[in-house]
Amino acid sequence: MDIRQEMHAIAARARDGSVELATLSSEVKDRALLDMARGLTEHKDFLRGENRKDLEEAERAGLSSAMLDRLTLSDSGIETIAEGLRQIAQLPDPVGSVVNMWRRPNGLWVGKMRIPLGVIGVIYESRPNVTVDAAALCVKAGNAVILRGGSEAIHSNRALGHILQDAMEKAGAPAAAVQVVPHTTREAVEEMLRLEEYIDVIIPRGGEDLIRFVVERSRIPVIKHYKGVCHIFVDASADTEMAVDICHNAKVQRPGVCNAMETLLVHREIAQRVVPAVAANLQDAGVELRGCHRTCQILSGLKEAEEEDWYAEYLDLVLAVKVVDDIVEAIKHIEQYGSRHTEAIITSNYENAQRFLREVGSSTVLVNASTRFSDGFQLGLGAEIGISTTKLHAFGPMGVEDLTTTKFIVYGNGQIRTS
Amino acid sequence: MDIRQEMHAIAARARDGSVELATLSSEVKDRALLDMARGLTEHKDFLRGENRKDLEEAERAGLSSAMLDRLTLSDSGIETIAEGLRQIAQLPDPVGSVVNMWRRPNGLWVGKMRIPLGVIGVIYESRPNVTVDAAALCVKAGNAVILRGGSEAIHSNRALGHILQDAMEKAGAPAAAVQVVPHTTREAVEEMLRLEEYIDVIIPRGGEDLIRFVVERSRIPVIKHYKGVCHIFVDASADTEMAVDICHNAKVQRPGVCNAMETLLVHREIAQRVVPAVAANLQDAGVELRGCHRTCQILSGLKEAEEEDWYAEYLDLVLAVKVVDDIVEAIKHIEQYGSRHTEAIITSNYENAQRFLREVGSSTVLVNASTRFSDGFQLGLGAEIGISTTKLHAFGPMGVEDLTTTKFIVYGNGQIRTS
Numbered sequence: 001m002d003i004r005q006e007m008h009a010i011a012a013r014a015r016d017g018s019v020e021l022a023t024l025s026s027e028v029k030d031r032a033l034l035d036m037a038r039g040l041t042e043h044k045d046f047l048r049g050e051n052r053k054d055l056e057e058a059e060r061a062g063l064s065s066a067m068l069d070r071l072t073l074s075d076s077g078i079e080t081i082a083e084g085l086r087q088i089a090q091l092p093d094p095v096g097s098v099v100n101m102w103r104r105p106n107g108l109w110v111g112k113m114r115i116p117l118g119v120i121g122v123i124y125e126s127r128p129n130v131t132v133d134a135a136a137l138c139v140k141a142g143n144a145v146i147l148r149g150g151s152e153a154i155h156s157n158r159a160l161g162h163i164l165q166d167a168m169e170k171a172g173a174p175a176a177a178v179q180v181v182p183h184t185t186r187e188a189v190e191e192m193l194r195l196e197e198y199i200d201v202i203i204p205r206g207g208e209d210l211i212r213f214v215v216e217r218s219r220i221p222v223i224k225h226y227k228g229v230c231h232i233f234v235d236a237s238a239d240t241e242m243a244v245d246i247c248h249n250a251k252v253q254r255p256g257v258c259n260a261m262e263t264l265l266v267h268r269e270i271a272q273r274v275v276p277a278v279a280a281n282l283q284d285a286g287v288e289l290r291g292c293h294r295t296c297q298i299l300s301g302l303k304e305a306e307e308e309d310w311y312a313e314y315l316d317l318v319l320a321v322k323v324v325d326d327i328v329e330a331i332k333h334i335e336q337y338g339s340r341h342t343e344a345i346i347t348s349n350y351e352n353a354q355r356f357l358r359e360v361g362s363s364t365v366l367v368n369a370s371t372r373f374s375d376g377f378q379l380g381l382g383a384e385i386g387i388s389t390t391k392l393h394a395f396g397p398m399g400v401e402d403l404t405t406t407k408f409i410v411y412g413n414g415q416i417r418t419s
Numbered sequence: 420m421d422i423r424q425e426m427h428a429i430a431a432r433a434r435d436g437s438v439e440l441a442t443l444s445s446e447v448k449d450r451a452l453l454d455m456a457r458g459l460t461e462h463k464d465f466l467r468g469e470n471r472k473d474l475e476e477a478e479r480a481g482l483s484s485a486m487l488d489r490l491t492l493s494d495s496g497i498e499t500i501a502e503g504l505r506q507i508a509q510l511p512d513p514v515g516s517v518v519n520m521w522r523r524p525n526g527l528w529v530g531k532m533r534i535p536l537g538v539i540g541v542i543y544e545s546r547p548n549v550t551v552d553a554a555a556l557c558v559k560a561g562n563a564v565i566l567r568g569g570s571e572a573i574h575s576n577r578a579l580g581h582i583l584q585d586a587m588e589k590a591g592a593p594a595a596a597v598q599v600v601p602h603t604t605r606e607a608v609e610e611m612l613r614l615e616e617y618i619d620v621i622i623p624r625g626g627e628d629l630i631r632f633v634v635e636r637s638r639i640p641v642i643k644h645y646k647g648v649c650h651i652f653v654d655a656s657a658d659t660e661m662a663v664d665i666c667h668n669a670k671v672q673r674p675g676v677c678n679a680m681e682t683l684l685v686h687r688e689i690a691q692r693v694v695p696a697v698a699a700n701l702q703d704a705g706v707e708l709r710g711c712h713r714t715c716q717i718l719s720g721l722k723e724a725e726e727e728d729w730y731a732e733y734l735d736l737v738l739a740v741k742v743v744d745d746i747v748e749a750i751k752h753i754e755q756y757g758s759r760h761t762e763a764i765i766t767s768n769y770e771n772a773q774r775f776l777r778e779v780g781s782s783t784v785l786v787n788a789s790t791r792f793s794d795g796f797q798l799g800l801g802a803e804i805g806i807s808t809t810k811l812h813a814f815g816p817m818g819v820e821d822l823t824t825t826k827f828i829v830y831g832n833g834q835i836r837t838s
Contacts, residue, residue: 215638353830364827368832392619405814416665416667
């Protein structure tokens with residue numbers, strides 16, 4: 001069987017599995033998730049052994065220590081993944097809930113019922129925990145999932161796949177609803193992206209290159225975000241201490257993630273006070289600042305920001321700083337250079353707070369809080385499958401509910417249409 | 420300027436228009452819609468004159484009388500379009516409504532606010548009324564729209580575009596938010612489908628060929644339905660009279676539309692009674708029946724259905740009829756041959772009604788009512804932009820609300836993330 005046929009067979013099995021899974025009770029699905037958690041902890045040694053193969057190959061290939069770190073499955077890491085499964089089992093099941101129901105003048109009752117999306121393809125890199133997290137969220141929402149991880153984690157992912165499938169079978173759920181693609185070639189991905197008759201949505205997770213590769217080739221709808229160029233705008237009326245604390249948190253707490261701040265915008269009226277205070281705090285934490293012309297006048301010795309800095313997702317202890325005339329310029333800057341991910345305003349001004357929330361077109365907009373909160377768990381959605389910066393279907397952090405859609409259900413008693 | 424540059428310029432203008440339109444009040448948007456209605460009625464003669472050019476060219480090209488009919492803008496047709504605009508103006512504005520808001524343990528208030536999708540590209544054929552309907556629904560939801568109609572309606576569409584843009588300007592809304600593409604080549608469509616940095620969603624409306632053309636080339640998400648192979652399942656406990664009435668309505672009232680019934684499934688226990696009754700009624704109305712083997716045993720002289728009949732969207736007075744063993748076979752048949760559009764069950768059995776609603780994976784599922792009700796207006800959504808049979812973003816008839824998305828808004832008072 002060549003790769004084309006094999007991907008076709010995987011997808012066809014997933015489709016069948018999804019039909020069965022869609023009608024299973026919450027109880028069976030949750031039992032499968034708990035069995036997965038048990039399977040992971042019971043087979044820790046097996047998992048660590050398979051993971052070691054990946055790590056050895058990665059070392060031979062000269063991967064960076066950061067990459068090796070992401071690839072590693074430690075005992076405590078496996079326990080964390082299992083705990084995540086138990087938490088997902090406890091979330092409410094979105095499937096079957098009727099989100100709205102109304103009565104038409106002719107007596108028809110019309111409602112919208114949540115149903116699974118069907119088959120979800122997840123394409124991702126390096127971190128083997130994604131294999132489990134993504135599978136669990138998909139199963140919780142009644143979807144079959146096809147998991148295609150990176151070549152560097154293939155032994156780990158296959159091992160995890162076996163454990164997940166065993167748990168599905170033990171719980172009385174279709175094993176075909178959770179499949180790990182055994183091939184690591186790009187050809188396998190390209191085949192997968194053409195199977196629109198079987199796969200309902202593709203969720204890529206990884207670097208911008210991977211995501212662009214997927215978007216350019218997919219006939220299947222893709223939910224994604226390319227990057228997070230997140231802004232904080234410190235308004236004229238901001239509390240300086242709050243601005244310093246939030247900027248520190250947004251830049252320093254975890255600089256390598258997509259909801260970290262990359263550009264700071266400061267109102268010119270408060271710039272003389274705020275820029276030095278924020279800068280001193282961040283420079284103490286090892287952050288390199290790159291300023292606009294006005295920022296460099298306030299703070300000598302800074303590197304001057306170039307045009308490309310305003311587009312940059314540093315994912316590192318680097319921050320671009322710009323002094324702006326007012327909220328209008330701040331919103332325009334975000335519109336022009338931002339990535340529609342997450343932006344925050346620090347302000348005491350009611351009008352400006354409301355205006356920022358209303359007019360900034362990003363997927364998460366905050367007042368007086370750190371950009372780091374744009375995350376499914378932090379916002380109260382429970383575990384998160386990803387973040388979308390495209391507006392269709394989901395915009396922002398996506399939880400289990402975003403892995404469902406709604407169909408119309410209609411209760412009649414013989415109605416026919418007359419016009 | 421070549422077509423590539425021109426499409427780029429159109430899309431860039433649309434993007435700017437969408438940013439302005441997104442922040443306009445409901446009042447301004449509704450005034451624009453009412454001004455559009457007034458403009459259409461005031462310029463009836465101009466419109467009919469331009470429409471005549473299209474009709475003359477279409478006659479020369481030998482288009483069918485059905486096509487000519489769809490292309491024609493009559494006085495009363497223009498009045499109907501204007502009335503549609505006034506109705507859309509009266510719908511509630513979805514933009515800015517916060518659909519949910521909750522409090523987190525750390526005191527953050529998190530909500531989801533409805534916002535426009537941005538820029539919508541509509542690609543359609545022949546009917547010039549789509550130009551106005553689609554533009555009005557997009558504007559109501561705060562979206563800019565790029566309208567690319569068929570070559571056969573180019574004079575009508577351009578004329579309508581002028582009137583719509585005049586109304587936008589008069590109302591104080593950006594004219595660039597409603598643009599008719601002046602080119603009718605496929606190249607213009609192909610360019611449009613590549614402009615993912617400007618256009619947020621593509622909605623194609625027309626025949627299956629057009630839709631496949633769009634899906635295969637688009638880098639932008641597409642909301643669509645290929646076809647409607649709609650089923651009615653007459654269960655063993657069905658009321659025969661109700662079955663006859665609903666089948667008549669679903670097949671005969673308007674056979675050329677996507678929510679007309681194409682296949683009738685009848686439970687074998689009731690087939691001896693229902694098949695002859697339904698058949699007599701439909702044959703009186705000029706419907707040609709094609710039966711499965713068992714149907715042909717009950718009703719002599721029928722043409723036997725072939726495999727391809729079960730997939731067929733006849734859009735005509737033709738119906739495939741199949742006798743099935745039970746609801747399980749009915750649901751399986753629909754899963755295998757259906758198009759996920761609309762299906763109905765006729766039954767008096769509570770369990771089967773609930774099971775059909777739950778298990779049939781189509782976008783609209785009805786009990787004891789005609790498939791013809793799956794339509795935005797009939798289900799109470801108001802005017803409809805289209806029907807989606809892909810599950811992402813919208814599934815089933817789409818109203819104004821489906822032309823929006825939600826962003827997360829967060830009210831804080833200094834919260835930072837600690838883990």
